[in-house]
Amino acid sequence: MNPRKDLLDIQSLTDEEITFVLENAVPFKDLFRRSVKKVPTLKGRTMLTLFYEPSTRTRSSFEVAASRLSADVTHFDVESSSVVKGESVLDTVETLEAMRVDYIVVRHKQAGIPNLIAKNTAASVINAGDGWHAHPTQALLDGFTLREVFKDTRGARCLIVGDIQHSRVARSTSLLLRRLGMNMAYLAPGSLMPREVPQEVAQFGNWTDALEWKPDVVYLLRVQSERLEEPFFPSAAEYHKNYGLTDARVQILRERGIYLMHPGPVNRGVEITDKGMDYERSLINAQVENGIAVRMSVLYWLRPGA
Amino acid sequence: MAGAVKRLAKEICEKNRGARQLALIGIHKRGVPLAWRIADEMRGMDCTEVLVGTVDITQYRDDLAMMKMVPKLEGSDIPFDIDDAQVVLCDEVLFTGRSVRAAINELLDHGRPARVQLAVLIDRDGREFPIQPDYIGERVTIGPEERVAVRFEEVDGDDAVHVQTSKAVK
Numbered sequence: 184m185n186p187r188k189d190l191l192d193i194q195s196l197t198d199e200e201i202t203f204v205l206e207n208a209v210p211f212k213d214l215f216r217r218s219v220k221k222v223p224t225l226k227g228r229t230m231l232t233l234f235y236e237p238s239t240r241t242r243s244s245f246e247v248a249a250s251r252l253s254a255d256v257t258h259f260d261v262e263s264s265s266v267v268k269g270e271s272v273l274d275t276v277e278t279l280e281a282m283r284v285d286y287i288v289v290r291h292k293q294a295g296i297p298n299l300i301a302k303n304t305a306a307s308v309i310n311a312g313d314g315w316h317a318h319p320t321q322a323l324l325d326g327f328t329l330r331e332v333f334k335d336t337r338g339a340r341c342l343i344v345g346d347i348q349h350s351r352v353a354r355s356t357s358l359l360l361r362r363l364g365m366n367m368a369y370l371a372p373g374s375l376m377p378r379e380v381p382q383e384v385a386q387f388g389n390w391t392d393a394l395e396w397k398p399d400v401v402y403l404l405r406v407q408s409e410r411l412e413e414p415f416f417p418s419a420a421e422y423h424k425n426y427g428l429t430d431a432r433v434q435i436l437r438e439r440g441i442y443l444m445h446p447g448p449v450n451r452g453v454e455i456t457d458k459g460m461d462y463e464r465s466l467i468n469a470q471v472e473n474g475i476a477v478r479m480s481v482l483y484w485l486r487p488g489a
Numbered sequence: 490m491a492g493a494v495k496r497l498a499k500e501i502c503e504k505n506r507g508a509r510q511l512a513l514i515g516i517h518k519r520g521v522p523l524a525w526r527i528a529d530e531m532r533g534m535d536c537t538e539v540l541v542g543t544v545d546i547t548q549y550r551d552d553l554a555m556m557k558m559v560p561k562l563e564g565s566d567i568p569f570d571i572d573d574a575q576v577v578l579c580d581e582v583l584f585t586g587r588s589v590r591a592a593i594n595e596l597l598d599h600g601r602p603a604r605v606q607l608a609v610l611i612d613r614d615g616r617e618f619p620i621q622p623d624y625i626g627e628r629v630t631i632g633p634e635e636r637v638a639v640r641f642e643e644v645d646g647d648d649a650v651h652v653q654t655s656k657a658v659k
Contacts, residue, residue, distance in 0.1 A: 184558060184559050184561065185558060185559070186558075203559075203561065206562075207561065207562045209564060210548075210562045210563070210564030210565070211562075213564055213565070217598060217599060218598075218599075218600065219598035222548035222549065222595075222598070223548070223594070224548045224549075483548075483559065483562075484559050486554070486559070
């Protein structure tokens with residue numbers, strides 16, 4: 184496979200590239216069972232995480248992935264409170280250029296910042312989430328997880344539940360799972376459903392209708408606590424009752440053998456309950472483990488300067 | 490080729506008599522069918538029981554950044570404990586010794602074998618590392634611009650050994 188310099192979104196990937204990354208992630212995951220969980224593949228390379236938005240999970244997942252490839256890992260501290268303008272992002276990139284890092288993992292609340300950085304550096308840039316736009320490694324790890332569950336993902340049905348409109352996870356994951364031949368549906372309050380939903384994605388406003396669509400997987404999105412304050416957003420209790428995975432709904436999932444996913448971190452009592460967290464067909468922990476393997480596979484494929 | 494494989498099997502069998510655990514580990518790609526064939530031959534002889542595993546050394550290569558294409562990973566499969574085992578690495582051609590260096594490094598990340606030996610179907614000139622085989626099927630003397638290509642029915646559809654000039658290979 185030809186190497187690429189950057190991973191910025193799912194849209195620009197070919198089917199062959201998606202398959203390449205997902206299939207290579209399998210031998211990387213196999214390493215986790217060995218006594219030495221590390222390979223020398225990226226020895227002498229440096230990966231830097233540049234997070235303008237806080238995220239412990241994604242960042243540590245990338246850091247563990249890079250460590251297991253023997254790359255050196257550095258974090259560039261950005262004050263999360265400061266409003267960062269286009270110019271200062273590029274100033275930062277110039278500094279990083281001088282440090283000669285090989286991989287830059289970026290998260291920013293503004294869509295398009297990773298693309299801007301990618302254009303201005305020889306380093307490989309990985310988008311770890313930009314605004315509502317994209318979160319490609321999340322999508323790839325979700326795809327990997329479902330390929331482990333279903334021998335053939337084609338025709339499997341996945342229902343994404345929550346704030347679709349403001350979710351880069353929904354956007355990237357939905358796109359990737361469709362590329363793997365899955366059927367997708369959204370369940371969201373009207374105010375949180377995007378205005379333009381691709382024609383092939385089914386839309387529902389309540390659980391009863393959504394469950395009649397017979398999903399094989401229910402994918403809960405995280406409710407951003409700051410959004411609960413917004414005028415069009417339901418209150419936490421109201422959200423839970425109408426759109427959350429209540430204990431009664433966990434029981435329905437169990438009876439029908441439906442798998443459960445969530446990108447983390449969860450809000451117990453809002454989109455999920457304690458019983459939901461203990462659900463035996465939950466893939467949430469598998470998603471975390473697979474995230475490391477898939478990110479290793481992405482780092483293996485990308486090539487600085489390519 | 491059959492004769493060379495039989496010879497390798499016989500020698501490995503004799504030199505490892507009484508070994509507590511004996512494992513043949515094939516180096517991807519064509520060391521794998523070689524390991525299986527040697528193991529099959531050994532099963533017909535009066536030998537210690539032999540296990541078979543595989544290593545894909547791609548993650549341990551020293552030339553990844555120089556390669557134009559990123560190789561697809563096949564994965565290693567060693568479904569047994571190699572601690573204290575007698576391990577025989579198998580590869581179809583020994584040339585520079587770099588693959589064997591990578592394979593030894595990988596092996597040591599799986600465990601601590603009692604001893605590591607090397608079996609090759611073809612031994613040729615051109616070593617870049619101080620690595621020598623313990624078991625040799627055939628030895629050939631050819632120039633640095635020439636390449637030995639071994640084909641196995643399991644991977645290539647037929648059994649054959651060709652010597653090509655590197656221009657013809659490209």
